[in-house]
Amino acid sequence: MGTTSELPVVVIGAGPVGLAAAAHLLERGLEPLVLEAGDGPGAAVARWGHVRLFSPWRYCLDPASRRILDATGSWTAPDPEALPTGADLVGEYLEPLAATGLLRDRIRYGTRVTAVVRDGADRTRSLGRERRPFRVRTRGADGGTRDVLARAVVDASGTWTRPNPVGAHGIPAVGEPEAHGYLTGPLPDVLGAERARFAGRHTLVVGMGHSAANTLLALTALAEEVPGTRITWAIRGGSPRRLFGGGSDDELPARGLLGHRLRDAVDAGRLELVTRASIDELAPADGSVVVRGTGRRDGTDGPLDLAVHQVVGATGFRPDLDLLREIRLDLDPVVEAPARLAPLIDPNLHSCGTVEPHGESVLAHPEEDFYLVGMKSYGRAPTFLLATGYEQVRSVAAALAGDRAAADAVQLDLPATGVCSTDVDAADGAEGAACCGTTAEPGPQSAGLTLTPR
Incomplete structure (x- = not known):
């Protein structure tokens, strides 16, 4: 087979963690090639550019x-x-970084990775497998297909393109695909570009993470300005107390303030809360969509039959594993994270601030020199912070360079929080109850994920 040492390390995704991976590889004397589906760095972050992170810049720079x-x-x-806002993260950090002489010519935009395989071998072939380079298949903006050979692959593609459905069973509700025109992404620009969509209309927000909290607070602000703006909030658990959070005990003050403001809005009756909600069907009808299922309203369990103008699905994300069908992965059967990482990030046990430091040895798979990093490494767990991803790729780069001691010397200083305890229904975890992302600061729509997808 010859040697693969002359080949680059392919990094999938030019978001914060992907560009950090390239930077660490360069410092180790390895050649990175970053493949990005979007037309610029941080393409997914730019989608929520109006959102303000609750983590300060010191946690956002690799x-x-x-x-x-x-x-x-x-x-x-x-x-x-x-x-920073998402737009700040892109404009003041990612774009300048990607434009540096060291990285500029090592990034290919408009290049979507559709498959990663071992060159000349499907997943069933073992003999000499570790000596074969990776073959990374891509599709360009023009629709053309191109293959790239790599000595190693670091998948930092995130989860932004794979939101969870609003249906209650892990699959779309009946009629959900047909009702797509009534559904928004998890972080709509309620007070800005999409204001007209929400003003004077009835919105259902589904989910109990900080993305949901951000949208709910923006909608309550809009309701103060525009009569007729109605808000219903549906969660799968029995109580929203986890999202209300640690308050003054939170080491990220903006995160604590977010939960405090949302609790005040619920207590004041500025929105209707439906607990133990199970959405089974979405039925478009005359400019609205009827949401059917079950839930508890005003302390009473019963059928849910609610006509709204749009549904905000803030139900979390899941990793896109289709492109890795021929790669040998060792994934946890529950959260779809690397098996050794899963117990460290289980949202039933941990907040983002209590995740233990971890590096290459925890992220490794049976497929040698292949790694999932960043948000994608957390699978369906919503407890990711950017600082975690930066330490991941530092360790991976050290391992690929043969520096085992540096790869194993992982350190991480994360802000603690009093939320995400285990006294909440496990079903809440499916709603993306992230501890890592939104501010309560007025101004640009307040919220933001330091769990940056891509």
């Missing part, structure tokens, strides 16, 4: 990436305690 930026002499680091 050390190796910062060293590349500092070396240009033209980049000014942001205030480490300021809270």
